[in-house]
Amino acid sequence: MVTIDVDPVTVADTTPPTVSCGAPDGQWHGDNVAIPCTASDDDSGLADPGDASFDLVTSLPAGEESADVPTDSRQVCDGAGNCTTAGPIAGNMIDRKAPTVTITTPADGATYAQGSTVIADYTCSDGGSGVGTCDGPVPDGALHRHLDPGAKVFTVTTADLVSNSDQQDATYTTTIASGRPVAADDAYTAEQGATLTVPRQVSWATTPIPTETPSGRC
Ligand SMILES: [Ca+2]
Ligand SMILES: [Ca+2]
Numbered sequence: 455m456v457t458i459d460v461d462p463v464t465v466a467d468t469t470p471p472t473v474s475c476g477a478p479d480g481q482w483h484g485d486n487v488a489i490p491c492t493a494s495d496d497d498s499g500l501a502d503p504g505d506a507s508f509d510l511v512t513s514l515p516a517g518e519e520s521a522d523v524p525t526d527s528r529q530v531c532d533g534a535g536n537c538t539t540a541g542p543i544a545g546n547m548i549d550r551k552a553p554t555v556t557i558t559t560p561a562d563g564a565t566y567a568q569g570s571t572v573i574a575d576y577t578c579s580d581g582g583s584g585v586g587t588c589d590g591p592v593p594d595g596a597l598h599r600h601l602d603p604g605a606k607v608f609t610v611t612t613a614d615l616v617s618n619s620d621q622q623d624a625t626y627t628t629t630i631a632s633g634r635p636v637a638a639d640d641a642y643t644a645e646q647g648a649t650l651t652v653p654r655q656v657s658w659a660t661t662p663i664p665t666e667t668p669s670g671r672c
Contacts, residue, residue, distance in 0.1 A: 467497035467534035475510060478545040482583035484616035486512040486548060489525055491540050498533030505530045510541040512548060519549040519582030549582030553612040555622035557590075559598075560608045562624040566600040574598040576610050576622075583615035600628040 475491035488509040493500060500506060510525035527541035558575035560566065574596050578588035590610040592598050598608075606626055613619040 465497075467495075467532060468536060469495075469497055469532075470536040470538040471495040471500055471505070471530045471532050473530055473538055473540040475540055475543060478543065478547065480547070482547045482549050482616050484549060484583075484618060486514055486523075487525075487546050488512075489541075489543055489546075491528070493530045493540070495532040495536075501531040501533050501535075508540075510543055512546050514548045514550055516550050519551040519580075521545075521547045521582070523548045547582075549580075549614060549616045549618060551580075551582060551614075552618040552620035553578040553580035553585050553588070553614050555588070555610045555612050555620065557608065557610055557622055557624040560600075560606075560624050560626050562626065564626045566626060566628050568600055568603050568628050568630050571597050571599045574608075578610070578612040580614045582618075586613045586615045586617075588612045603628045603630050 471493045472495070473491060473493045476489045478487075478489070488511045490507070490509055492507050493505045505528070508528060510528065512523045512525050514520065514523050522544055523546040524542040524544040525546065527539055529537050529539050531537040556577050556579075558577075559572045560574070566572065574590060574592045574594055576588070576590055576594050578585045588594070588610065589612070591608060600606075604627070606628055608624040608626070609621055610624075611619065611621040
């Protein structure tokens, strides 16, 4: 009987690890996302066992929105020094910015005569998930009547479809006929024969103020 000694054959590992990652889900997100990945190496094994399962993440700053946000990337190596790079994975839809509100009328800083009207004109726009709500004291395009004198604020609130919200104010003044702004506790006096316009909310008239729809009063 002949015995032959065979030296063990060493097979070189020249194949990098296999990495598998998820994909963007095609939905808008209100915050950064994490895409899970797994890695393995059938030859020499992963150099870092922690690479067997990990996440690639996006890092879009607050106040920004984009439909194509890439994740970071990660290098995964085996015990023989073969490496592969996971990511970056593009196409993540992330919206961290509220819609922009533009108020045209009532105009910020304007003065309106008591009893005058304007057509409310405001818009909301969003470069990400889209405008979900855009609400003012009256609907855009509706009649807005200046009945009550004094300093006024016309506020429009908005939110996009992933709940980023904001608001914008237009401050203006409603005056009586003299052009002087009127405070709520002003005493109303006039010379004999003068015409005096009295705000309705302090009027002693017994007839109710009619409801005006869809216009509003400020
Ligand atoms: Ca390998
Ligand atoms: Ca947005």
